[in-house]
Amino acid sequence: MAEPPSKDEHIAETLLQRAHAPEVANTIFRERVKQRPLLLRPSSPDPNRDARSKRQYERLQKEKARRKSKKPKPLSAKQKRALCIYDIPKGQQKYAIYEPLHRMWCGYMREILGLSTASEDGKAGGRSYVDSTSCGPILTSADYHGSLVEVVRSRCESRVGMSGIVVKDTKFTFDVITRKDVLKTVPKEHTVFRFEVPFEEGKTVGEGGEEILQQKPLVFEIHGSQFETRAPDRANKKFRLHLDSDL
Numbered sequence: 001m002a003e004p005p006s007k008d009e010h011i012a013e014t015l016l017q018r019a020h021a022p023e024v025a026n027t028i029f030r031e032r033v034k035q036r037p038l039l040l041r042p043s044s045p046d047p048n049r050d051a052r053s054k055r056q057y058e059r060l061q062k063e064k065a066r067r068k069s070k071k072p073k074p075l076s077a078k079q080k081r082a083l084c085i086y087d088i089p090k091g092q093q094k095y096a097i098y099e100p101l102h103r104m105w106c107g108y109m110r111e112i113l114g115l116s117t118a119s120e121d122g123k124a125g126g127r128s129y130v131d132s133t134s135c136g137p138i139l140t141s142a143d144y145h146g147s148l149v150e151v152v153r154s155r156c157e158s159r160v161g162m163s164g165i166v167v168k169d170t171k172f173t174f175d176v177i178t179r180k181d182v183l184k185t186v187p188k189e190h191t192v193f194r195f196e197v198p199f200e201e202g203k204t205v206g207e208g209g210e211e212i213l214q215q216k217p218l219v220f221e222i223h224g225s226q227f228e229t230r231a232p233d234r235a236n237k238k239f240r241l242h243l244d245s246d247l
Helices: 011-019 022-034 051-070 077-083 095-113 132-140 231-235
Strands: 148-154 163-169 173-177 183-187 191-197 218-223
Touching: 011 022, 095 132, 095 163, 095 173, 095 191
Parallel strands: none
Antiparallel strands: 148 163, 148 191, 163 173, 173 183, 191 218
């Protein structure tokens, strides 16, 4: 029968000596029992902080919580619809208001497509043509706010021929302002849109060095079913070539 431990001997040391060799038991007892830090109050306050600093700290924490509770919460989708945040007022539904936006959009498209522009010294600023391999991904990720689009094909025959400037590019629709100052909402699904990108007015130079006084605008057609994403999401999305059943 094992002898009971003496009063000077620790109970943990006695148990370790029964399970391990004396040297191993002494090492374990020294490193894991005697030298182990004992955190009695891990969340104790800073001893260097006096009563005044403590009261000031608590007052600042209460003020911070009060400001946080008064911070306005973002509006929900239902509240935004009730406030008509994204609706265009009746007085702003005029085609002439958005013509400068369309001119800005044309410059934006010429810039991202790298098209040649007019220059005073007669030097070409870029290319005068595009191909589907290099410009296809650019067109799919472009922003169409301000573009002048025309419906050329649709399952709804009444929409064919409708044209106007895009004032809102949502996930599933294009909101356009027609020349008759009417706001129309055109679904993207099963609809083909056509738009033109004109060259900048002035004299340009071709690849062979010949001067081109007037150049026809580039005409593109996009399938709305492939653009059913928001404009910010479409800018960061990678598109892959795949078979379209509607073609």
